[in-house]
Amino acid sequence: MxxxxxxxxxxxxxxxxxxxxxxxxxxxxxxxxxxxxxxxxxxxxxxxxxxxxxxxxxxxxxxxxxxxxxxxxxxxxxxxxxxxxxxxxxxxxxxxxxxxxxxxxxxxxxxxxxxxxxxxxxxxxxxxxxxxxxxxxxxxxxxxxxxxxxxxxxxxxxxxDIHPAAKIGKGILFDHATGVVVGETAVIGNNCSILHHVTLGGTGKVGGDRHPKIGDGVLIGAGATILGDVKIGEGAKIGSGSVVLIDVPPKTTAVGNPARLVGGKEKPAQHE
Amino acid sequence: MxxxxxxxxxxxxxxxxxxxxxxxxxxxxxxxxxxxxxxxxxxxxxxxxxxxxxxxxxxxxxxxxxxxxxxxxxxxxxxxxxxxxxxxxxxxxxxxxxxxxxxxxxxxxxxxxxxxxxxxxxxxxxxxxxxxxxxxxxxxxxxxxxxxxxxxxxxxxxxxDIHPAAKIGKGILFDHATGVVVGETAVIGNNCSILHHVTLGGTGKVGGDRHPKIGDGVLIGAGATILGDVKIGEGAKIGSGSVVLIDVPPKTTAVGNPARLVGGKEKPAQHE
Amino acid sequence: MxxxxxxxxxxxxxxxxxxxxxxxxxxxxxxxxxxxxxxxxxxxxxxxxxxxxxxxxxxxxxxxxxxxxxxxxxxxxxxxxxxxxxxxxxxxxxxxxxxxxxxxxxxxxxxxxxxxxxxxxxxxxxxxxxxxxxxxxxxxxxxxxxxxxxxxxxxxxxxxDIHPAAKIGKGILFDHATGVVVGETAVIGNNCSILHHVTLGGTGKVGGDRHPKIGDGVLIGAGATILGDVKIGEGAKIGSGSVVLIDVPPKTTAVGNPARLVGGKEKPAQHE
Structure with missing residues (x-):
């Protein structure tokens, strides 16, 4: 991926x-x-x-x-x-x-x-x-x-641009980092790698919990946009340029705009 | 959306x-x-x-x-x-x-x-x-x-990066704003909301009128790219990560790469 | 295009x-x-x-x-x-x-x-x-x-963000330029035009030669992401917002996420 x-x-x-x-x-x-x-x-x-x-x-x-x-x-x-x-x-x-x-x-x-x-x-x-x-x-x-x-x-x-209310774990790599945006109610787990131009944004909800929750060990490719109060499971991978509006199960890969799931525990995707 | x-x-x-x-x-x-x-x-x-x-x-x-x-x-x-x-x-x-x-x-x-x-x-x-x-x-x-x-x-x-010739109305929200690019002959109406990484760009035309015209009350999601002398009608919504090369009628939603129209006055899209 | x-x-x-x-x-x-x-x-x-x-x-x-x-x-x-x-x-x-x-x-x-x-x-x-x-x-x-x-x-x-090891030719136009990322083993030929938010990135390979090689006279549209040790041939055009994971032959256009080839020498695409 x-x-x-x-x-x-x-x-x-x-x-x-x-x-x-x-x-x-x-x-x-x-x-x-x-x-x-x-x-x-x-x-x-x-x-x-x-x-x-x-x-x-x-x-x-x-x-x-x-x-x-x-x-x-x-x-x-x-x-x-x-x-x-x-x-x-x-x-x-x-x-x-x-x-x-x-x-x-x-x-x-x-x-x-x-x-x-x-x-x-x-x-x-x-x-x-x-x-x-x-x-x-x-x-x-x-x-x-x-x-x-x-x-x-x-x-x-x-x-x-990381809102000060956002919660971020340890062992995080924001690689290159230019253009990263993380919203107010976003949560990022431990040991995640997040490339440049990644958005963890909202969907227009008036307030309250409205940003993504990223599990431990997640990898988010360059330019990926994840929107809304969705859950990205532990060890998931999000492809570059994806637009993710849905939950992504643990150890699963999501790619495309809008993103679809392409691999999981049982049926792992070929990761380069 | x-x-x-x-x-x-x-x-x-x-x-x-x-x-x-x-x-x-x-x-x-x-x-x-x-x-x-x-x-x-x-x-x-x-x-x-x-x-x-x-x-x-x-x-x-x-x-x-x-x-x-x-x-x-x-x-x-x-x-x-x-x-x-x-x-x-x-x-x-x-x-x-x-x-x-x-x-x-x-x-x-x-x-x-x-x-x-x-x-x-x-x-x-x-x-x-x-x-x-x-x-x-x-x-x-x-x-x-x-x-x-x-x-x-x-x-x-x-x-x-907004070219000084670009015309921008009132009541504008450039949210987060990092990476926004607005070309020389672009026009933005009143009461628009434009997220980060949005491009209102050209298509390689040699000169003259070559950038988008954005109507009043338009909402443009993060990372959307709108190219050429196209018209985005009043109240339209452009999804995050879309690449828009066509006119978008008023109160209509466009999403995807390349963008397609998914809702309008008669057949409104479900906006989250 | x-x-x-x-x-x-x-x-x-x-x-x-x-x-x-x-x-x-x-x-x-x-x-x-x-x-x-x-x-x-x-x-x-x-x-x-x-x-x-x-x-x-x-x-x-x-x-x-x-x-x-x-x-x-x-x-x-x-x-x-x-x-x-x-x-x-x-x-x-x-x-x-x-x-x-x-x-x-x-x-x-x-x-x-x-x-x-x-x-x-x-x-x-x-x-x-x-x-x-x-x-x-x-x-x-x-x-x-x-x-x-x-x-x-x-x-x-x-x-x-251009890694100092990356090799870049002459006659280059980085237009607008915000958010450009070019990795360590990338090579860019002469007379290329590269828009803002373009990534020439890697795919997770452990080390060594892992970034794109861009031929002479290539045009890369805004927000395009090209990943891995792929070759973009002389005079090729990469559409805005594309995610390119494959070689692109000379004088050919690639668009979409993931990118597909839409024109070439024999069957030229209509470029706007």
Whole structure:
């Protein structure tokens, strides 16, 4: 099935809370080693790598600095955003755990991802997703105007438009990411891979629950449009350019406009 | 019909010129009240809300300041853009009247729009449309290089690419808006709702009239592509992901690639 | 065939190396004359046109300055980028030759392109393509972290995501350009026209050669998705919104989702 340049492999079970500190420490040590190597090989990048990675004492600080710089404007200052992100990451370890799972997802599933630091610095889908998780936290804390201001900056800067109320799991790869739109009542499970120009949208319902619910391990190809309060089952695959208006059972593939089901557990489709 | 998260309802007739000053004053008073409430509830946003809304004496000034800040660059200064927008809004009241109608459209039709100030500050489709109307005015005044420079900044900053010659009515909702492309000879009527990734494009004709003409009250779903000098009749609906190469009669729905007509006045389609 | 607003005409053979200096000098003299005319007619643009065009002694310097300003950030300084671009253009004349061929392509094929300077200053597809060629050069010189940092800035600023390893010919028109994604092992021939939202993507293969190979003179309509290591033959046309998973022979048209062939040398399709 066509779905953009992804290896979408089943993952081993995620680390439990006890294992996570070690996991994060290991990924962060890798990122620093990569940045040191790149700064030596490419002096033109040394100052950039120092300010974004090497000068920081943790992944949380590096990510907060980088997001603050990317998302700031003349009226929404980088210092305010840095504090906002760092406070969120410090007070909720699950945010950092999700970032580490997303870094791993990019390294494992995207053959074009050459290092953790490449993803951390350069993947707009990764950065938009981390900023979204902070916006979502603000939303659940009833700090909605701030959540929406952040949402707007993410959409301006990365062309990734995820409503702050949308719920997104861990181990997510938003590959390329330009043009992704995720509506207010959408839910995305764990270990999903979602290509660029994907819409999880509504159908004109006046309000309430009106956006797709995406199960764990789903792969959604470039330009697919999924509309309405439909369920996309665990491990399903949605072909590029599909327009999906129906539930898709687990481990089933849907393709076309409008999308039809072409394979399932009993009668698996040939996936390239 | 799938079309993104819109309530596309018939609207009451728009205010006449005599009623408009009152209408604008009421919307502006709402925006200031919303900003005051949000600044109190969220001190992190107070400075931002003061500079974008609370420090200004009118909607025109607030919008000019906000657009100037969003669209400026190191070589196209925010002060120049502020003056440009303010002069345009001051000299042509229909620009402000259209902005007010667009604010109302977002509040009425988009269930995710929680306040007028949310739309004014955060909706890239709203901001791109207001900046486009100023670019269009410059275009009709034969100030084409400036109109095209503005067009380019709108496309860079908002990923919304509307040729400055294109004619756009009032009460327009560009929802999400990323990736919208509207060609030089396109015309969009009043009270239309247009989702993200919509193209109103050409078909390779050498020049002249070569883009779609969209009637009043049309709804165009996410990712729809309408090409050539075709007419989309009043109240028609174009499904998400459709590729439309033919005229669509009033109050008729078109879906698919290539699009076919699936409902009309006599034989209405089931709209979800 | 619908393909966005392009006149896609066969071009005369490109200049040989001996003729090129003259060609570039002529185009640059046109650009300066256009900028002088526009600065006189529009004082609001005079300072902008002086800093981007009139103050520079060559197309290379003007382009390096403009790209440096567009792509810089608070951590990736415009001076660093200016030096990087100017060094690349100075050391490899084929980069400037390709830029001139692209400027000509926009003027000849896009009816909305009113001047060379309009394309140079305002076309995000043109600017993204020139910056990509420099990123590609860095990639081939094993300066991959810098190539990827540049790639990321191009994707953030222009919403055009071309992997630095992708090979792109001359005389290319990326029209509108928002949302274009071109994968790592993709190849694009000479004199192609590619509309916005076009994806040249992979199909999930683990690695290696996994993206499309586009022949000379191909036209790819808005929103078309071409996936996998397929060959699109010389002079082929791909309809807007198509999803192409198969080889397309030369001078043949493919349309639909999934795409089917609708015309060829012997049985030409009616192209509008």
């Amino acid at each position: 066509p779905a953009g340049e992804l290896r979408h492999l089943p993952q081993s079970s995620p680390p439990n809370a006890a294992e996570f500190d070690e996991e994060e420490a290991w990924v962060w040590s890798q990122i620093k080693a990569e940045a040191r190597r790149d700064a030596e090989a490419e002096p033109a990048l040394a100052s950039y790598l120092y300010s974004t990675i090497l000068s920081h004492s943790s992944l949380e600080r590096s990510l907060s600095f980088h997001l603050g710089n990317k998302l700031c404007s003349s009226t929404l200052l980088s210092t305010l955003l840095y504090d906002l992100f760092l406070n969120a990451f410090s007070s909720d370890p699950s945010l950092c755990s999700a970032a580490v799972a997303d870094l791993r997802a990019a390294r494992v599933r995207d053959p074009a991802c050459v290092s953790f630091s490449h993803c951390l610095l350069n993947y707009k889908g990764f950065l938009a997703c981390q900023a979204h998780r902070v916006a979502h936290k603000l939303w659940t804390q009833q700090r909605r105007p701030l959540a929406l201001a952040l949402h707007s900056r993410i959409s301006d800067v990365f062309a990734v | 799938p079309a993104g998260e819109l309530r596309h309802l018939p609207q009451s007739s728009p205010p006449n010129a005599a009623e408009f000053d009152e209408e604008e004053a009421w919307v502006w008073s709402q925006i200031k009240a919303e900003a005051r409430r949000d600044a109190e509830a969220e001190p992190a946003l107070a400075s931002y809300l003061y500079s974008t809304i609370l420090s200004h004496s009118s909607l025109e000034r607030s919008l000019s300041f906000h657009l100037g800040n969003k669209l400026c660059s190191s070589t196209l200064l925010s002060t120049l853009l502020y003056d440009l927008f303010l002069n345009a809004f001051s000299s042509d009241p229909s620009l402000c009247s259209a902005a007010v109608a667009d604010l109302r459209a977002a509040r009425v039709r988009d269930p995710a729009c929680v306040s007028f100030s949310h739309c004014l500050l955060n909706y890239k489709g709203f901001l791109a449309c207001q900046a486009h109307r100023v670019a269009h005015k410059l275009w009709t005044q034969q100030r084409r290089p400036l109109a095209l420079a503005l067009h380019s900044r709108i496309s860079d900053v908002f990923a919304v | 619908p393909a966005g607003e392009l006149r896609h005409l066969p071009q005369s053979s490109p200049p040989n190396a001996a003729e090129f200096d003259e060609e570039e000098a002529w185009v640059w003299s046109q650009i300066k004359a256009e900028a002088r005319r526009d600065a006189e007619a529009e004082p609001a643009l005079a300072s902008y046109l002086y800093s981007t065009i009139l103050s520079h002694s060559s197309l290379e310097r003007s382009l390096s300055f403009h790209l440096g300003n567009k792509l810089c950030s608070s951590t990736l300084l415009s001076t660093l980028l200016y030096d990087l671009f100017l060094n690349a253009f100075s050391s490899d004349p084929s980069l400037c030759s390709a830029a001139v061929a692209d400027l000509r392509a926009a003027r000849v094929r896009d009816p909305a392109c009113v001047s060379f300077s309009h394309c140079l200053l305002n076309y995000k597809g043109f600017l993204a393509c020139q910056a990509h060629r420099v990123a590609h050069k860095l990639w081939t010189q094993q300066r991959r972290p810098l190539a990827l940092a540049l790639h990321s800035r191009i994707s953030d600023v222009f919403a055009v």
